[in-house]
Amino acid sequence: MSRCLAVVSLTLGLAVVADPAVAEDVYNIDPIHSQPMYEIQHMKGISVQHGSFAKLTGKVTLDRAAKKGTIDVTIDASTIRSHDARLDNILKGEDYFNIAKYPTMTFKSSDLKFDGDNVVGAEGELTMIGVTKPVTLKMTRFTCGENPFNKKPVCGGEATATIKRSDWGMKAGLPVSSSDDVKLILPIEAYKE
């Protein structure tokens, strides 16, 4: 038992020693403050309608020295909401997010764009209703600091992208009920591990 503990300690020690060499910081996304939203035009642009997903989880890694990093997030498709229960059921159904078959959406990137120390974008892949397509995220307001309450290092920002939902095969309601262009907005906060 004590030998086992020694091995664990050694491994941990190695990990700590190894850390400066890699210089990679791992951040866990705060789901409460990182809820993705979308905007879509209704009736050929008469108004812009909003919806959101209540649950997103994932990790961001940053290697500031090498100006590299990754994003790996998962959105629970069943947490979609549009403020109308009837519409929510339609969105969860097979013409739209088909959550019975595709319960999650993912965005993965290992190609973060930096401007100095700030993340300003990411090239990655969005998987939605079983289809994976490249998506370019733009990141604005990237800021890092310390949470004043729990004193933990935290980074935040806002990621946006505009996609065509038909690229993923989501064609219901086109073009009158709702537009093909969908703007995705992700406010993000992530705490350093």
Place this chain on the structure above:
Amino acid sequence: MRARLFAAMLLMAFAVSGFAQETYRVDPLHTTTTFSVNHLGLSMQRGSFGKTTGTVTLDRAAKKGSIDVAIDAASVTSGSPARENLLRGEDYFDVAQFPTINFKSDKLKFNGDAVVGAEGELTMRGVTKPVVLSVADFKCAIHPATKKPACGAEVTANVKRSEFGMIKNQPSTGDDVSIAIAIEAIQQ
């Protein structure tokens, strides 16, 4: 009976031709009020109200009109049940005491036939303050489903929540709040 009907028709005709005022009822299903506020200087957090009702009148000839909308304060959502309970509580919207948020204006601003703004009063937590609204993307069309004339727009305003007595958790949650209403209204 026939005379009364005739009088009623005459009155309706007079109302239509005399005032040229169109009345639109807000479509609650396609009208969502969202707000965003800065958190810790790190990110913009959103919330929204699922239930907004009301009436918009337009007199395009006279370039006049009015807005009277009520937002159900208890319909606030933020994606986190714990946070929604806080928002409904007395430190924030205090929905038990102030169930509705109202915006009223009889000063619509026009640019040609398009509404581009409004000056009015926002009542929140029982406090009424003047608020200037910007209206973008105002357009009207025949609703494809109901075949009735409908108008839509994106309405925005900026307020300081402290002016309405909502000072909880400042400054970690910002004082400046951006409000955006995606609105569709169908002519009556």
